[in-house]
Amino acid sequence: ETAGRVSLSPLCPLSVLLSHRVTRVPSELLSQSVLLSHRATCHPRAEELQGQRWVPFSREEISAFQSQPMAEMWQRCARRVTEAIERVVEFAKRLRGFLQLSQHDQIVLLKAGAMEVVLVRMCRAFDAATRSVLFEGKLAGPELFRSLGCPELVASIFDFAQSLSALRCSESELAMLSALVLLNAGRPCLQDRPRVARLQGHLDVAFRLLLRRTRREGLLARLPAPGRLRALCSQHLEQVQAFRRLHPGGLPAAFPPLYRELFAPDPADGPAGTR
């Protein structure tokens, strides 16, 4: 019987069982549940990544991508990042305490953090040896994205993936990192900051204990600064504005509504989640 866990011996009458306060969730249970949520909402799954022989695109395939019209390539990437963000929303909903926050705060945390989690997750599909990422089934280097017309943003995304994959994080470490990116009490416009700070605190303790158990305390000092993720996301927003200036009449309808809501909100709508 571990401290705090209800003893399930047959001699224990229901009244005692029921009178016992809720079992406090020891931190390793918390990191295990975050890992399960991460595994259930990542794509491809870890076992698929191991099994998969990562094939690079051929020269012909690369030049076919490079001769795509800008709008077409933007729409492809916007669709893929939106699918990834939808999985991050599912991940967030499975985080202990997230759904108990007000819907306003859930939206504030997701608007600020979902893209950052996608960029953290990208390192799972990144091959540091060839500096390429799994894109539509094969390995793509930054040159494949040339027709997007935002080479600096693409370069920064690859640099970030390169630096994070150099840390060789485990799935558990990526899961805890992603949870901490989302449950960040420092995000602006939160209504119940102390409540988010409590959830963040539990995750922080669980992450540190995980690192101690696996003798990976050194990881904390080597993680990319949070400012790098923030800078990447604002670089992306700048590029969306530039793209919209090039294509007057707002983002074409072919862009996913969630993408438009997150990255090109219509000013008439007012801030999402408060409508």
Ligand SMILES: O=C(O)[C@H]1CC[C@H](C(=O)N2CC[C@@]3(S(=O)(=O)c4ccc(F)cc4)c4ccc(OCc5c(F)cccc5Cl)cc4CC[C@@H]23)CC1
């Ligand atoms: O779900 C999972 O587990 C994973 C599945 C795979 C996911 C993944 O790696 N990704 C989801 C899609 C993709 S990508 O593979 O299309 C890609 C795109 C550009 C790159 F330089 C590198 C990769 C992506 C798409 C758009 C984007 O920024 C927004 C954006 C637009 F929207 C439109 C134009 C330009 C830009 Cl920059 C950034 C990224 C980075 C993450 C990449 C990561 C999560």
